[in-house]
Amino acid sequence: MPHTTSPTATTTGTTTPTSASASVDSLSLPWEELVTSALLGTDRRPPAPRGAPVPADAPAALLDAAALHTVRRRAGLLPAVPEARPEPAAPDPRPALPEAARHRLAHLLADRSAPSGGGRRGTAPDLTELIPQWLAIANRRGFRAPAALLPALLDAARARTDLRPQALAFAGPRGMWLAGLNPDWKFALRGSASGAPQPDLTDPDAVARLWEEGLFAERVALLDAVRAQDPPAALALLATTWPAERAEDRLMFLDSLRSGLDGADEPFLEQALSDRSRNVRATAAELLSALPESALAGRMAARALSCVHPDRTGAVASIAVEAPHECDADMQRDGVMAVPPTGRGERSWWLGQLVEATPLGVWEERFGERPADEIVALPVADDWADELHTAWCRAAARQRNPRWSRALLGRPSEPVTSGSGTASIAERSKLLAILDEGERASWVAEFIAAHGLSEAFQLLGVCTVPWAGPLGRAVVDALDIARDGGSYPWSFSGVMGLAERCLDPAEADRLEVLTATQDEQEGASPGAGGYWSEAFQRLVSTLRLRAAMEAELMG
Template sequence: METDTTIPTAGAPLTEDGVRDDHARGTEGGEDGVWEELVTSALLGTDRRVPARLAGLPGTDLPGALLDAAALHTVRRRAGLRPGPAAPPPEPAPEDHRLPLPGAARRRLDQLLAGRTAPSPAGRRGAAPDLTELLPQWLALANERGYQAPAAALPALLDAARARTDLRPQALRLAGPRGLWLARLNPEWRFALRGAGAGSSLPDPGDQDGVRALWDEGLFAERVALLGAVRTEDPAAGLALLASTWSAERAEDRLMFLDSLRTGLSGTDEEFLEEALGDRSRNVRATAAELLSALPASALAGRMAGRAVTCVGLDRTAESPTITVEAPHECDSAMQRDGLAATPPAGRGERSWWLGQLVEAAPLSCWPPRFGGRAPEEIVALPVADDWQAELHAAWCRAAVRQRDAAWSRALLGSPATPPATGPGTSSLAERAQLLSTLPPEERACWVGSFIAAHGLSEAFQLLGVCEVPWAEPLGGAVIDALDIAREAGSYPWSFSGVMGLAERCLAPEAARQLESLTARPEEAEDISPGAGGYWSEAFQRLVSTLRLREAMRAELTAPAR
């Protein structure tokens, strides 16, 4: 930028305010030199450094004269700027034809984005709901009902999505095409143009020309999103799209594209995946083998079954039927091509490592014939010789999860009342949670509710995480009863903070009525932890108010728009 004025220097005529004016004579050092001189004097003090333009001025108020000179200099710089060329205006924002939010829901969104909560004493959470934790649920409900975000809320919505990656898919879906348009104008929101955000501007899967153009010319994230969208709509078309450029893709891109085939995976993908077993990338080969093993009728599953049944069988010479195991003695090239990793992780024996991979990849349907027609529950109940039970059952657990086999999952889970350490399949809570995910939602909730009733909440957190929201009965009642028992036992509520947080988000809002009686502060007995009753009362008050707020949110999102 250029200026049409200069700043006074020493020796120039004085203006009415006592500052020398050399506008007509020019300034030594230029405008930057003037400003640096004033700044230096301000930093060091006018008693140590007097600007040349102020030297010899009448009076002694040098600090005031310095400020006057700085103010005059600032005004002149601003007034003397020549306007630059006008930037082209941005393209108009696209139309969003979804429903506008009802008035109450708009106000609720503003409140949730602001994250306003009542201050809590002594740093505790207090009895007020945590609004930031309710925002994901609100976004999901608004998207289910097909609403659009108000234009005024888009900046705050994009800021929230930038700060929390867990919010991004739902936040960007609500923001819609206008959110993407706005994100292009601010570098801090560029994340919206990648990954899930790119999916909002994808062509319709039925638009063959648009799909082809984006697949050939789009960014990698756009292509991944496009392939996922096409696979969801038409798995065969998605496979054909991937196959058309497969040989030209980079190895890391092939891995991501191949992972998209999990959507709509079927026997029609087998030929392509078999070819991918020969890929030059080890990770691509391993993923292709995993996908093929999830197809029990695939040729790879048959090869794995043939290997696995030679390693695991029934010892008919024992006094009672017993499973005997003979782990592989080598991992040959054919096994490695079918996805087995030859080198075990540190601390793991080679033979047990190879056995686990074989059993995991073998179709579960191969085991009943191998064990005389026994059902999964009967097979899992059989004793296993030579301490191979843990390894064998863990591999069956992974196979049940990979093949989404509910019958084997039930067998490996066993009765929820059985102590975890003595159960039929696994005592690992992580594996139990994965097995539960293969069951229907109602059965899952029933199993976890019975587990909590039998064993309490201390080991139930991971299991609760795989249950459908809101929690169906009897699960919700079991959680409330277990929290009440913990309160009566005199423990502090923060010992169950994880479960309480889940309950705030996952209990059905109708459970607030059942919790009402627990919000009162009980009389504390001498044998319980000091102050525990008050803390529990506060925690239950927060839980009740959160459930009621969720109920209000749901009602606001079903009200007619105004």
Template sequence: MNGTTTFPDAHDGSPWEELVTVALLGTDRRPVPRLAAGQEAPVALLDAAAVETVRRRAGLRPAQAAPRPAPAAEDTRPPLPRAAARRLAMLLADRPGTGGGRRGTAPDLMELLPQWLAMANAHGFAAPPEALPALLDAARGRTDLRPAALTFAGPRALWLARLNPDWRFALRAAPGGGTEAPDHQDTERVRRLWQEGLFAERVALLSAIRAREPAAARELLDTTWTTERAEDRLMFLDSLRSGLGAADEPFLERALTDRSRNVRATAAELLSALPGSALAARMADRAASCVALDHTRAVPAIVVEPPHECDADMERDGVVAKAPSGRGERSWWLGQLVEAAPLGSWSRRFGGRTPEEIVALPVADDWQGELHAAWCRAAVRQRDGGWSRALLGVPSLPEAAGPGAVSLAERAKLLATLGAHERAEWVAGFIATHGLSEAFQLLGVCAVPWSPALGRAVVDALNIARDAGSYPWSFSGVMGLAERCLDPSEAERLNALTATPEEAEDASPGSGGYWAEAFQRLVTTLRLRAAMREELASP
């Protein structure tokens, strides 16, 4: 044998399989082959495995090397400051559930990663190459991270994504699959890509041109419109939302006769967002025939007579004839007509009254909810701040709802049409009156960081909840938002809340300690956010 160690055959005659079997069963239950006298069995097993590994590798035949991939495109952005790079590594190393049980006072680092990425992108920094794998893994698991993460990762992320199937989402998320769209003035390249490119590339091309030259994008779409598949026409049509204007009306009017019902509905929705369009005028006439002001009453009131049928012209203009289950047909048709009618037409219809005065009018025969809900949808679609204010009403109303907003979701959508300062003031007033039980959805539409007034309202409401003796996890959603959205400068003011208060007799057992822990975590998180901001701002 020339000194070569041999092993008895295992199941397939492989010495390696025999060694694996010994390792799995243990050296106490299975003897190590060719164990030398005085040698410890575990050490002998490892020595034999090392020898067998070298022998197996030596038996491989060399193959022709694969071609070396082209280098990644250069990232010319400035590198991260060292402190910020260390912070990024800490944020990426945190994983949900690694701590187990209660969080205690430790900040949730993964929830701070989106904010860190937004700040890093605002400064225009490039991602450290060594952080890219962990960054791509984090974005793979959380779709909400992908836009900011891929912007920060830059061209190297796309280069890596072409080499690792686990990161292919980066290619799908990048415009044109990571390829650069041609300039809209390069007509030959644009034509070739539009006619021969993949669907994702064509969508990216259309969106890019639409952002720079809305008319050129619409004309490009018109060249192949009749030959596109219905699902593709719908996606292409959706790209016209960006930069939507009166010049798009003729194209959208033609789309009202499309073979696809979804395409027709989208075209009608876009046209109704143009208050000066012919469709909007037709809808205004139809809605006016259903909604009128009755002056014969002691107090003028709105009377409603919904449509008796949904004719072909209404369907052409986007009215869906079949009502959802549990919904009356006539009220369903009425809502669609009012939703698509220009809001400015109601002031003319009701004698020059303002939106606030119109919303305050009584509505006969229990039609108020249906009518006001349709006006809410119209205000959101037409981005009409005046009507949104009227429908939201005063935040301190005792019924915790405006005169027209019938749900938290609708109120949140109406708030989104207002400026950031006005949104924050309204939500602060709502919280001051009604507390936090219904505020979570409304807080989600407020700009970050929260304004001082909104931050004070949230903290005061949390303090009131603590004094009432409830547990903090009843407000975990709001507390999580506060950690991410309160201005970091609020940390010092919150220090007084981190002490464990004396518990009232009617308080939930241990609630004071849990609240102190929650506020300690909040303060710690705010200080961490302040440190993140300073690290990114340092030279």
């Protein structure tokens, strides 16, 4: 602690003030003023009260005052008021982890810092990408988290939102109990502010009390839980407070109805079409259009059929389109947005919304019971094909219709920019998500074999992990072709990273041959051989580490 001496004698026998005595005025400043002076500098904010003389050695006076304030603050601290000891955590009956798996988790959590964004990644696996997979396997096998690793697990989930669902499921009741004792982990307390479990859903009084008094996040979680167990009860609960809810809250609550949506929800959603919020009206209309038998779907179909119909004037069957000329009040009430985005024509914007909300079975009936693939292949007059097919894609995704999804996807071997259906990779991803896992993987494997990997990254993202044999082989073969062709390896870093997470670990042995460094080819990117070798070594080592992780979790 800096000393506070009396004036110091000089050789002449007189006394001069030291920095400590000069800082007496500084001691009357509050701590916050001293901090401000230190941050701004003593030249700009001298450590002295307003109107008082500035100390001759202001920096020293500031430091002396800060030291004395520190001692004073420490001496003035009062003991904390003791609180009641928290109730013990609820028991977790799940089995303990095997010892090897526990050590693996400790290693993953200890080395969870993200790798540097620049430079070469080297050949070592990226452990940060393995934590989600480890948690998913552990949860599937029903293990409980080791108590000693819960703080590190909650810290990891706090830093990465993508980890939270799996990490909190693995943490279990003890993790929720612990989160209630540390404000840094409050993100985990979705069930209630105290971290207590949801009320007994069979107790109507407890449910009603939480619905009326709970925080917004608690109410959303409650509505989702009731909806999963008893959809009509969730709808009745929502109706009790609907008129008094804020617009943004009504929108979130309405979104909860996507789960278990059926005809029983139609009366409520029809009322929501008259909501004072435009976003609520649009969401209600979207949900109703996903119910083919709803009155809204019928109204939208009638409008769409007046715009799109068979063209019988030529020798070849085709489709004629006459887009709407206005967007009247009834259309707007049914969810049609009147004002198009910048750069989009009004009539095409209105047409797309009508077709998107029309049940797809209507078109099969309108075009003489033709199947979906034949309808999609029909020529469309006046360059309306892209607009019409895009709207059908959105309808197929919304209605989760596999027949129309296949038709709009087209054959995977066809050129991306031609052929029937859609050329958009984003739309194809949504359509693929509707198909079953095997069909999805098979379609993407054929697409990669025909077109390579440059267009396939988004498509791979919707395929089930681990990638099935044909899909995994198609990805590896495409990477091998890119390497042999002297391509920039950095262009495939995204696919390579995805392969590390998604390839079947059994592929590791087959990939070993690709880890050797190739001789530099004429015209190839400088250093590409070394980069490709490192990338394949990292892929092989990651696959083997994933296999070891799975074996450890087998017990």
